[in-house]
Amino acid sequence: MKTNSAAQGALTGLRGMRDINILRLFILPTISLLVVINIFPLFWSAFLSFTRYSVYEGGSPVWIGIDNYIKILSEEYYWRQFTMTALYVIIVVTAELLIGFLLAFLLNQKFKAKSVYITMLAIPMMMSPALVGVLWKLIYNPNWGVLNWALGLGELDWISDPKVNLYGIMIVDVWMWTPFMMLLSVAGLSAIPQYLYEAAEIDRASGWFKFIHITLPICAPLLLIAVLFRSIEAFKTFDIAMGITGVGATSPQLLSLRLYEKAFYRWDTGLSSAIAYVLLFIVIGVSSIFIRYLTKLRQ
Helix, strand or coil: CHHHHHHHHHHHHHHHHHHHHHHHHHHHHHHHHHHHHHHHHHHHHHHHCCEECCCCCCCCCEECCCHHHHHHHHCHHHHHHHHHHHHHHHHHHHHHHHHHHHHHHHHCCCCCCHHHHHHHHCHHHHCCHHHHHHHHHHHHCCCCCHHHHHHCCCCCCCCCCCCCHHHHHHHHHHHHHHHHHHHHHHHHHHCCCHHHHHHHHHCCCCHHHHHHHHHHHHHHHHHHHHHHHHHHHHHCCCHHHHHHCCCCCCCCCCHHHHHHHHHHCCCCHHHHHHHHHHHHHHHHHHHHHHHHHHHHHHC
C-alpha cells in the first residue's frame, strides 16, 4: 500500500511538472509575443504622441506635452477631416444597413437554391480590401474604365477629382460590406418564431404592424451589433481608399489617409501618433454609445 501511495504521489508530481513545462513551453512565449507586438507599441506610441519626433530623422523624442493634441483640436484642417470622416461613416453604414436588411428580408423566404444566392451575394466581403480597392480603381479609370462606359458618364474622374472620389469610395464600401449586414439580418430574421406572425395574422394585423411590433424589435439587438462593428471599421477605412485614390492633395479628407500621410510621407511620428489616439478615442466613444443602447434594448 505504501509503495502504491508513493507511486501515485510521484505520478501526481510528474503531472504537475508536466503542466508547468507545458505552461512555459506554449503559453509564456505566446504572452511574450503579444506583449512585444501589441502592448509595447501601444504604450510607446502613446508616449510619442506627447513628443516632437521623426523616426526618419532619428534622434531622441523631445517632450512637448499636449501640444500635438492642441494642434489637432484647434486647427480647421483637422476638423474638416473629422467632419468628412463622420459623414462618410454615417452614409456608408446607413446605406449598408438599409440595403442589407432589404436583401435579408427578400431572402427570408423559402425558395430553391437559397444558400447559393446567399453565398454569391456574400462574395464581396470575402475579398481582401486592398484587392477590392485596386480592382475598383481599374473600373473607375476615366479613360478606359468600364463604369463610365456602362453609365455613359464620359470621362468622369472617380480617382483624382476631390469632388467625386469620396463618393466613389463610398460606393465600393457599400458594395463590399452590405453582405455583412445582410448575413446578420438573415440570422436575426431566421430566429423570429413563426407563431408570432401566425398570432398577428389571426388578429388581422397589417404587414407594417408585424414589421414594427415583431420583426424590428426582435432583430434590433443584432442589427445594432452589426452597425457597431461596421461603424468601428468605417472610421478606420484605409485599404479601399488607398487602393483607389492613394495619398496626396487630391485624395479624400479621410482621417485614416491623412494619418498615413503624416506618418509615412512627412515622417511626423509624434503628430501622427497623436492623430491615431484621437481616432482611437473617437472609436471608443462611439462604441460606448452603441453598447449603452444595446444594453437598453436587451433589457
